[in-house]
Amino acid sequence: GQPPKGKKRGGPPLGPWWKPGAKKKKKKNLPRRARWTPSAEPNLTFTIATLAGKDEEPWFSEAVATNLVDKATLDAAFSRATSKSQDFLEAEPYWDQSTIPVNTYKTKSPFIGKVTSVKRIVGENATGETCHIVIDHQGKMPYWEGQSYGVIPPGTNPKNGKPHSVRLYSIASTRYGDDMTGNTGSLCVRRAVYWDPEMGAEDPAKKGICSNFLCDATPGTELTMTGPSGKVMLIPEENPETDLIMVATGTGIAPYRGFIRRLFTENTPAAAAYKGQAWLFLGVANSDSLLYDDEFSTVLKNYPENFKYDLALSREQTNAKGGKMYIQDKMEEYADEIFAKLDSGAHIYFCGLKGMMPGIQSMLESVAAKKKIDYEQWMKKLKGNKQWHVEVY
């Protein structure tokens, strides 16, 4: 089925209410409720319990009697939810990168953020555990899409008795955060574990300190943070026609989630202006390990001309030679298009584990050789034009 007609660029993503073929439910004859408008009552404060009716649900007033919602909070929520454009965190003009925040907080003067939520986002048969973590920064630690936050895990390093060192995590939300308030930032963190081949089991004594701390965090957990840092992975927004090729393995998807939300699902000036094509290549082990697939599939449905989404599932798909489908194999299938796009000024991004680069580079080199292109010169030109962006760890 097709999404409902009349959807404009930059509008909110389709919600779970929309299903192909779903029919509107008929309204039952329910009594009409008064509509709440932000300015109807100047000093409105109410308890949910009074509205619910104490007699119908005797337990209810007890449960929520102290839950006071003042009018200012309701007003703010209302205007946030209904405001037409999302532009309160934009530069002037929006693509100008000269005011980008860098290292606002450092190891010696860190920011204390608070975890809002931690959610496992991979299926049962995923290889390892990956969590989406939303952090409240109260609007005090603004960042741009493509930057990273640093997290200093609590405790000391037993090797030297000093506090643990900072670990970097690519930010997986746009500058507005997942809730559009500009007060949060999200991370996509894979729990690092150590597999002991001799024991044939995980050794908990050697598990990754910071990633486990983050994946085990609960709402309210305080985080000692640095950053935001990095300018390598920014979107070149000055020319909204620029094609982007985004290559990720695993948590390397994080910055691109921010890019894709900014270019397609938010109501920002960047989304309104974007006329290029954004092409995502994601490599993971199997379909249970996919990350943010629902979000990307929705964007693909809504913007089939401007968004492309290709997957390499190494344990489920086979490449042209019958081997495992790695990210470079999927890219090779489209090598002609990729080379043509890069020749016309596309920017290419790589993010994920360091180990992804050698395979990709030798694939590109062999394609270049077939095309009689001098690989070194070709690469030099891309780097010189700032079209080549790498953040691997």
Ligand code: FAD
């Ligand atoms: P550490 O405690 O630092 O341990 C590192 C590894 O060593 C672990 O795998 C651990 O199991 C193993 N180990 C521990 N003890 C032993 C031992 N005795 N012998 C052998 N092995 C041992 N990660 C993400 O998940 N998401 C991101 O978006 C992300 N973005 C990044 C962006 C940048 C720019 C960089 C540089 C890194 C990024 N990382 C990201 C990686 C992240 O910074 C951490 O390196 C990662 O989470 C592991 O840190 P840790 O503290 O959990 O592990």
